[in-house]
Amino acid sequence: MIALRTIAAGVLAGAFLGLAMANGARSAAPGETLKDAAAFSAIADKHERSVALFSEAMKVIGHPRCVNCHPAGDRPTQGDDEHPHNPPVVRGPSDIGAAGLQCPACHMQRNTPVLGERIKSVPGDPQWHAAPIEMAWQGKTAAEICAQIKDKTRNGGRDLAQLHEHMATDHLVGWGWNPGAGRTPVPGTQKQFGDIIQAWIDTGAACPAN
Numbered sequence: 001m002i003a004l005r006t007i008a009a010g011v012l013a014g015a016f017l018g019l020a021m022a023n024g025a026r027s028a029a030p031g032e033t034l035k036d037a038a039a040f041s042a043i044a045d046k047h048e049r050s051v052a053l054f055s056e057a058m059k060v061i062g063h064p065r066c067v068n069c070h071p072a073g074d075r076p077t078q079g080d081d082e083h084p085h086n087p088p089v090v091r092g093p094s095d096i097g098a099a100g101l102q103c104p105a106c107h108m109q110r111n112t113p114v115l116g117e118r119i120k121s122v123p124g125d126p127q128w129h130a131a132p133i134e135m136a137w138q139g140k141t142a143a144e145i146c147a148q149i150k151d152k153t154r155n156g157g158r159d160l161a162q163l164h165e166h167m168a169t170d171h172l173v174g175w176g177w178n179p180g181a182g183r184t185p186v187p188g189t190q191k192q193f194g195d196i197i198q199a200w201i202d203t204g205a206a207c208p209a210n
């Protein structure tokens with residue numbers, strides 16, 4: 001009974017906070033398509049082309065599938081409206097939950113279908129945990145995220161080649177294209193996204209003004 005009430009309170013809080021948390025990072029309307037890197041070759045100015053490529057990449061980076069797991073607070077978020085995670089969980093000292101209620105308690109090795117009215121599946125991955133706080137994207141503008149992901153003190157010590165490698169091949173990133181029943185995938189394919197990031201790096205990895 002207590003547990004049920006807690007969850008119900010969380011649902012309500014989520015409905016309100018979800019609205020309040022509408023943010024600048026989400027540049028992608030779910031269902032949007034991703035352009036090929038080649039589509040930008042017509043932009044003659046290299047800096048301008050680089051900025052345009054990053055803005056295209058933001059359709060993925062700023063998508064709720066990614067942002068939900070790069071939360072700005074202690075609690076991950078859920079859904080296309082980025083409401084607080086339900087049931088309430090916290091990142092804990094190692095971003096994998098509090099002792100006794102860690103992410104893998106519910107998030108299995110792979111997406112797990114559930115026979116629910118509202119929830120069709122629980123996301124899964126062998127490494128399921130939240131991005132560390134210095135990698136938080138929620139509520140940030142494209143310019144802020146761009147600066148942050150290039151900053152070795154906030155991106156896990158990656159140079160640009162390693163940043164590309166992560167975007168193009170990482171499994172948790174890849175989950176965005178395979179998010180399980182009942183969730184909108186990020187647009188395009190991971191290969192297309194990796195190519196956009198590479199083209200962005202090749203043109204100087206420029207950031208948008210805002």
Ligand code: HEC
Nearest residue numbers: 065068069076078079089090091096097102103106129130
């Ligand atoms: C008590 C069970 C439980 C625990 C523990 C748990 N989760 Fe979840 N999580 C769920 C369920 C159920 C869903 C699916 C909810 C939905 O789709 O509405 C979910 C969904 C999510 C999503 C949303 C994906 C999306 O884009 O909509 C993220 C992100 C997430 N969890 C992260 C975490 C992280 C990080 C942890 C550990 C700190 C964690 N969860 C711990 C049950 C749990």
Ligand code: HEC
Nearest residue numbers: 061065066069128129130131135149155156172173176186
């Ligand atoms: C299940 C949670 C989860 C999801 C979903 C997720 N990430 Fe992450 N992300 C992490 C964790 C954890 C790290 C830290 C891993 C590390 O540094 O090795 C991270 C780190 C990163 C990094 C490197 C550090 C930085 O911020 O520059 C990038 C880039 C990144 N993620 C991109 C994405 C993109 C793009 C998506 C969506 C397509 C995504 N992530 C979805 C958990 C997630």
